[in-house]
Amino acid sequence: RVERFKHDVDAKWEWPKAPKALMTELLLRGPQTLGELRTRASRLYAFENLEAVSAVVDWLSAQTPPWLTVLPRAVGQSAVRYGHTLYPPDEAPDAGPPAAAAPVRAAERSLATATSDGSVLQSQIEAIQSEMADLHEQIASLRRRLDTLEGRM
Numbered sequence: 001r002v003e004r005f006k007h008d009v010d011a012k013w014e015w016p017k018a019p020k021a022l023m024t025e026l027l028l029r030g031p032q033t034l035g036e037l038r039t040r041a042s043r044l045y046a047f048e049n050l051e052a053v054s055a056v057v058d059w060l061s062a063q064t065p066p067w068l069t070v071l072p073r074a075v076g077q078s079a080v081r082y083g084h085t086l087y088p089p090d091e092a093p094d095a096g097p098p099a100a101a102a103p104v105r106a107a108e109r110s111l112a113t114a115t116s117d118g119s120v121l122q123s124q125i126e127a128i129q130s131e132m133a134d135l136h137e138q139i140a141s142l143r144r145r146l147d148t149l150e151g152r153m
Contacts, residue, residue, distance in 0.1 A: 018056045021045035023067060023084060031071050031083035057082055 009020060021044035022037055029040065038053045047053050060067040071081045 017045045018047070018052075019060055019067075022053070022056055022060065023086075026068070026082070026084040027086070031081040033079040033081055035079070037082070 009015060009023075015023070021041040024044060025037055025041045026032065029036075032040070034050050034053045034057065037057075038047045038050060041047065041053075047056075057068055061069070066085055068082050069085050071083050073080060
């Protein structure tokens with residue numbers, strides 16, 4: 001029999017087994033979290049814990065050019081996902097809407113700041129209360145307009 005396909009990963013990049021397992025999973029299944037990578041790559045390489053997976057991800061991300069990238073959190077996701085960077089330029093997927101990830105990061109930063117400084121927390125509470133009052137006024141105004149349009153006066 002003749003070999004129809006040849007895998008040149010070892011010859012070209014000389015990756016150890018652990019990075020090869022992670023890259024295989026990312027190429028086959030797409031972006032994943034550290035836990036998903038550990039579980040799914042276990043048939044190719046047995047990672048001891050998530051720190052071992054994280055170390056390999058850090059190593060792949062530190063290469064020049066980086067093999068992995070951190071993707072922004074999607075709405076409703078709590079874990080960070082990682083994706084490979086081996087796409088051709090015209091096939092690279094969108095990183096997702098940065099606006100969806102930005103409020104989460106801003107909220108995390110403001111919460112961290114608030115816990116370290118009580119005055120910041122108090123000012124945020126006052127800003128939220130002010131915004132709520134404005135929203136209540138807008139709702140009342142809309143109700144009055146609706147009653148007027150429907151002739152309920």
